[in-house]
Amino acid sequence: MSTNSKTPVREDAILPMKNDAMQLILQGVKNYEFRSYLIAHTVHRVWFYLNAPLSHLAYICEIDPARTRKGGDPPLPEDGVGNKEFNEGSADWARIGYAYRIRSLYKLRHPIHLRDLKARYGLKGAPRSLVYAPPKILADVAWNDQERIIPGSAGTSLDSYWHPKAGVPKPIKSNSSDLKRKRRYSTESIDLKQRNKQRT
Numbered sequence: 001m002s003t004n005s006k007t008p009v010r011e012d013a014i015l016p017m018k019n020d021a022m023q024l025i026l027q028g029v030k031n032y033e034f035r036s037y038l039i040a041h042t043v044h045r046v047w048f049y050l051n052a053p054l055s056h057l058a059y060i061c062e063i064d065p066a067r068t069r070k071g072g073d074p075p076l077p078e079d080g081v082g083n084k085e086f087n088e089g090s091a092d093w094a095r096i097g098y099a100y101r102i103r104s105l106y107k108l109r110h111p112i113h114l115r116d117l118k119a120r121y122g123l124k125g126a127p128r129s130l131v132y133a134p135p136k137i138l139a140d141v142a143w144n145d146q147e148r149i150i151p152g153s154a155g156t157s158l159d160s161y162w163h164p165k166a167g168v169p170k171p172i173k174s175n176s177s178d179l180k181r182k183r184r185y186s187t188e189s190i191d192l193k194q195r196n197k198q199r200t
Contacts, residue, residue, distance in 0.1 A: 009042050010043060011042055011043060011045060012043065012044070012045045012143070013132050014132070015033075015035075015049065015127065015130055016048075016127045016128060017048040017049065017050055017059075018051055019051070022048060026149065028150075029081050030080050030081040030102075031079065031080035032076060032082065032099045032100060033061070033099070033100045034093075034096045034098070035098050036095045036096055036098070037098065037129075037130070039098070041066075043063070044063065045060055045062055045143055046100075047060050047137075047143075048060070048061065049126070049127045052126070055113060055126060056111040056113045057108065057137075058107065059105060059107055059108065060105070060106040060143045060146060061103070061104065061105050063100040064101040065100075066099065067098070067099045067100070067101070068097055068099070076099055083099075086099050105148075106143060106144070106149065107149055108141065108146050114126055121134045121137050
């Protein structure tokens with residue numbers, strides 16, 4: 001029986017992402033992406049679609065294969081947002097079973113808005129979970145010709161980014177509880193401003 005298959009190998013996937021979480025990657029404090037599902041081992045790059053109100057495809061990350069909490073996989077280095085919580089597998093993280101190391105980060109020179117994703121590339125709507133990148137996007141946008149933000153070329157590691165040499169400021173670390181407090185404080189501040197406007 002022939003081993004050849006007409007099924008295309010999918011190396012690029014689109015994932016939805018909140019802008020707050022994307023900023024943590026940009027700041028260098030989040031070096032793993034966490035998901036509740038397994039991404040096929042053939043996928044080498046994730047194209048991040050930033051949810052509303054931005055509603056556009058904006059970044060590309062090269063990723064490593066999934067890491068889990070199962071036997072055989074070592075714990076994640078606890079040097080990034082969420083890594084410690086993933087290792088511990090607390091109740092809040094019980095459903096999050098897969099961690100993908102971010103090897104590089106590229107910013108699209110021209111973000112692709114939702115209207116173009118639908119009209120030009122055939123998406124039915126805003127991505128809500130993983131969808132494979134349409135071949136036409138891959139033909140139109142050379143991923144490695146975009147603005148490179150985090151180094152990740154062959155033969156190099158992210159150590160120079162996540163762990164800068166002496167004399168180079170290291171990004172300020174955070175954790176998920178800090179992030180929750182910041183989000184709650186931000187929401188409370190907005191609500192207070194709205195109430196004050198209503199009174200005046």
